[in-house]
Amino acid sequence: MSATAIADGLFRALPEPTLIGGRNRETGRIVFPCPADRDRWEAVDLPRRGTLWSWTVQRYRPKTPPYVGPEDFAPFALGYVELPGATIVESRLVDVNFDALKIGMEMQITLVPFATDDQGNTIMLYAFTPLQEG
Amino acid sequence: MQDVFIIGIGIHPFGRTEGLSGLQQGANAARIALKDAGLEWQDMQFGFGGSDSAGNADTIVNELGLTGLPFINVKNGCATGGSALIGAWQAIASGQYDVGIALGFDKHPRGAFNAMPAEYSLPDWYGEAGFMVTTQFFAIKLQRYMALHGISPQSLGRVAEKAFRNAAHADHAWRRSPVDIDTIMHSQMVSDPLTKYMFCSPAEGGVALILGSERKARELGRDRVRIKSAVVRTRPPGSFEVFAPCIDIERGGAPTLLASKAAFEMAGIGPEDIDLAQLQDTESGAEIMHMAENGFCDHGEQEEWLANGWSGIDGKLPVNTDGGCLACGEPIGASGLRQIYENTLQLRGLGGGRQVPGNPRTAYSHVYGAPGISGVTILER
Numbered sequence: 001m002s003a004t005a006i007a008d009g010l011f012r013a014l015p016e017p018t019l020i021g022g023r024n025r026e027t028g029r030i031v032f033p034c035p036a037d038r039d040r041w042e043a044v045d046l047p048r049r050g051t052l053w054s055w056t057v058q059r060y061r062p063k064t065p066p067y068v069g070p071e072d073f074a075p076f077a078l079g080y081v082e083l084p085g086a087t088i089v090e091s092r093l094v095d096v097n098f099d100a101l102k103i104g105m106e107m108q109i110t111l112v113p114f115a116t117d118d119q120g121n122t123i124m125l126y127a128f129t130p131l132q133e134g
Numbered sequence: 135m136q137d138v139f140i141i142g143i144g145i146h147p148f149g150r151t152e153g154l155s156g157l158q159q160g161a162n163a164a165r166i167a168l169k170d171a172g173l174e175w176q177d178m179q180f181g182f183g184g185s186d187s188a189g190n191a192d193t194i195v196n197e198l199g200l201t202g203l204p205f206i207n208v209k210n211g212c213a214t215g216g217s218a219l220i221g222a223w224q225a226i227a228s229g230q231y232d233v234g235i236a237l238g239f240d241k242h243p244r245g246a247f248n249a250m251p252a253e254y255s256l257p258d259w260y261g262e263a264g265f266m267v268t269t270q271f272f273a274i275k276l277q278r279y280m281a282l283h284g285i286s287p288q289s290l291g292r293v294a295e296k297a298f299r300n301a302a303h304a305d306h307a308w309r310r311s312p313v314d315i316d317t318i319m320h321s322q323m324v325s326d327p328l329t330k331y332m333f334c335s336p337a338e339g340g341v342a343l344i345l346g347s348e349r350k351a352r353e354l355g356r357d358r359v360r361i362k363s364a365v366v367r368t369r370p371p372g373s374f375e376v377f378a379p380c381i382d383i384e385r386g387g388a389p390t391l392l393a394s395k396a397a398f399e400m401a402g403i404g405p406e407d408i409d410l411a412q413l414q415d416t417e418s419g420a421e422i423m424h425m426a427e428n429g430f431c432d433h434g435e436q437e438e439w440l441a442n443g444w445s446g447i448d449g450k451l452p453v454n455t456d457g458g459c460l461a462c463g464e465p466i467g468a469s470g471l472r473q474i475y476e477n478t479l480q481l482r483g484l485g486g487g488r489q490v491p492g493n494p495r496t497a498y499s500h501v502y503g504a505p506g507i508s509g510v511t512i513l514e515r
Contacts, residue, residue, distance in 0.1 A: 007259035021380075032380040033257065054281075056273035057326045058264060063248045066261025078265070079274060080381065087380045090265060098326070103281050114263065125263055 003122045006114065009034060009043075011126045017111045019046040019126060021086060030086045047083040049108045049131060055079030055093060055101045068123070069115050081107050081128045092127040106131040135227045139351035140359045140513065142171025142344030143475050146239070148337050148462040149308030156188025156465070160239030160340035161197035163468075167342035172354055173233070175199045178344075182221035183237040184208035185467035191218075191237065212414070212503020213366050214238055215341065215470030219511065220364045222345045232350045239340035240465030247336055254377050254505050268504065269333060269417075271376040273325035276419030280327065283434035285422060287327055291315045292440040293418035294331050294460055300447060301457025303487030306472070308337055308463045332418040337463025341471035343478075359481045362496075362512040363400035367392035369506030376504035389508035390427040390500065397498075397510035398429070405429035408512070409494035410480055411451060412473035414502040415458040425453065428500055428510070452490045455480060470509055473499035481515040 005011065010033050011019045022034030022041035035041045061073035077093040079101070093101065094112055107128040114125035144166030146159040154162075160183070168175060175198045183191030184207055192205040210217040215238035222236040247268055251261040260266060279285065295315045301307035318331040351357035369375055372386020398404055405428065413428060415421035422436045430451055431439060439445055445453035456462060456476045459469060477497035480490050494515070501509045 006263060007257060010259065029382070054274045054278035055326075056270055056277055057323070058267065058270060059323055059325060060246075062264045062267050063246065066250055066258065066266050067264050068262040069264055076264070078270060079277075082383060084383075086383070088383055089380045090378065092263070103278060 003113070003124050004117065006123050006125050011111065013111055013124070016048065017109050017126065018048060019089065019109060020044070021046045032087055032089045046086050046089070049106065050081040050083040050128070052093070052101065052103055052105045052107055053080040053082045053088050054103060057098050077101060092125065093129070094127040095129045108132070136229055137348045138223050138226045138361045139346050139348065139357055140343055140361065140474070140478050141233070141346040141351050141354055141356040142167040142173065143478050144168070144170060144342045145306045145472065145475050146340040147306045148339035148465060148468070148472065151338055156185055156239045156241030156338060156340065157194055158197065159241070159338060160185070160191065160237050160342065160468070161194055163239065163340035163342040164194065164198055164235060164237055167235070167344050171344040171346070171356060173344060176201055177233060178203055178235050179231045180222070180225055180234040181205040181237065182208055182218040183235070184210070184214040184218055185238065185240045186211065186214060188239055188241045188467065191239070194237070210366070211505070211507055212466055212501050213470060213507045213509040214467040216364065216501055216509030216511065217366055219343065219471065219474065220366060223361050223364050226345055226347050233344065233346045235342055235344055236471065237340065237342040238467040238471045240467040241338040242336035242465065244336070249377070249504070256377060256379070260377070260379055265379070266377065268376055269325045269328070272417045272420060273328050275374060276417070276423065277327060279419065279423055285434070285437055287319065289422060289437055289440045290327065290332050290418040291319045293415065293421050294318045296446055297415065297454060297457040297460035300455055300488050301461030304456035304461070306339070307457045307461045309457070309461045328417050328419065334416055334459035334464045337465050339463070339465040339468045339472070341468045341475050343471060343474060359478050359513055359515055362403070362514045363397040364511040365393050365396045365400065366507060366509040367396060373506055375506035388427060389506050390424060390502055393508040393510040394428045394500070397512050401512040401514070403496065403512070407496055408451065408498045409492070409496045410455060410477070410490045411453050411498040411500070412455070412458065412476055413453055413500045415454055415460050416464065418460070420502070421454060421458065424500060424502065428498070447488055448491055455485065455488050455490060466503070470499070470501040473501070474511055474513070477513050481513060
């Protein structure tokens with residue numbers, strides 16, 4: 001059994017976890033994820049650190065479909081993280097007490113095991129976690 | 135362009151009606167509206183209507199009569215009803231027709247709306263990861279708004295308390311028992327900072343409006359309530375909407391700002407001229423944010439408004455006089471027309487226990503929904 005990304009082209013794991021955005025070749029606007037039309041959008045690495053723009057906690061299990069997370073549900077935090085000079089991305093927020101979430105706090109990207117697919121592979125998802133200094 | 139009047143209104147009560155399809159609830163509303171106008175289905179020269187998840191509105195001819203009338207189906211998310219109204223209004227304003235019907239209905243399963251990524255041009259992973267949940271968006275938008283503008287959780291509770299208080303007097307509302315603010319504040323947390331009582335629920339119901347030209351309205355003695363403006367707008371750059379994997383750092387406008395501005399310009403009046411308003415209250419915070427986005431107060435002033443009851447029935451601008459979405463629930467296709475039904479009733483002075491005092495002359499209604507659309511109408515007596 002191995003680990004597999006929730007979708008191709010969203011992020012890379014090595015050498016460091018990094019989100020892949022798209023830069024509009026005409027306007028320079030940066031979005032996430034990178035749109036498929038590569039004539040108009042070029043893939044760019046997004047900053048790995050940012051600040052929490054806003055957040056909430058998902059307290060009930062989202063409906064399936066489309067949700068593929070575990071049946072055994074635990075509330076999770078999510079929000080938007082502003083990546084300086086790029087864009088503000090929506091993300092799960094992990095390894096943080098719900099009470100400690102605060103707009104403006106410094107965050108960094110990480111990859112987390114999220115669910116298990118039919119073949120028993122671990123599905124990996126990007127997430128943000130409070131910045132650990134050092 | 136000629137003036138257009140609302141000459142008949144009908145509603146099938148919101149909530150749950152076992153054994154009746156959404157379409158049949160819409161047909162019930164149409165029969166009541168026709169009776170209210172003193173007309174028959176055979177008199178309808180055209181129709182516009184829609185539902186989000188209860189089927190094609192034009193099949194309503196099976197219920198009401200095969201008269202051969204032209205009937206246009208509308209499917210425009212939360213603006214479905216408002217868009218049907220715009221179609222009907224233009225058909226008469228242009229001089230092409232004298233009288234017609236706009237209707238909306240719906241019937242949703244229990245629980246949160248079950249949106250699929252492909253319907254919104256989004257990749258599958260976005261839904262698989264658990265982001266395809268409307269309640270998250272409202273909570274996240276609100277969380278930031280509260281931090282920036284000093285809105286307290288107590289104000290969220292006050293909005294919900296007002297909704298249930300108003301709805302106790304509205305026959306068509308779903309949740310008609312007052313709920314005290316402590317119960318609201320301490321009910322189950324759904325998506326922080328919003329508790330169960332601060333969210334509306336998907337529901338069922340139907341609304342129909344009969345529109346007529348000035349000549350027709352006079353002939354029938356129903357020339358009291360006229361449409362001053364009816365607009366729908368999509369989102370501008372830099373807005374923050376439901377189902378967004380990313381948003382621009384450079385913040386921009388919002389569809390509500392565009393729709394509100396256009397509606398006021400068309401009507402030739404401003405927010406200070408409005409006597410009552412129905413504002414999209416998918417959750418408590420939405421009503422608060424929409425008070426400012428529609429121009430009725432500055433950002434942050436809602437705290438004072440709610441503490442002083444200024445948006446109550448006898449306040450300076452009564453908001454959501456029938457309890458809004460919070461108390462009526464949200465059948466998407468019917469919700470926008472419910473607002474206009476309520477406004478028409480209020481302008482006729484028939485609001486009963488929830489009637490806005492002082493013979494209101496102007497009434498405003500506003501919807502907002504995915505993927506970033508807003509509709510506004512202004513009525514005048």
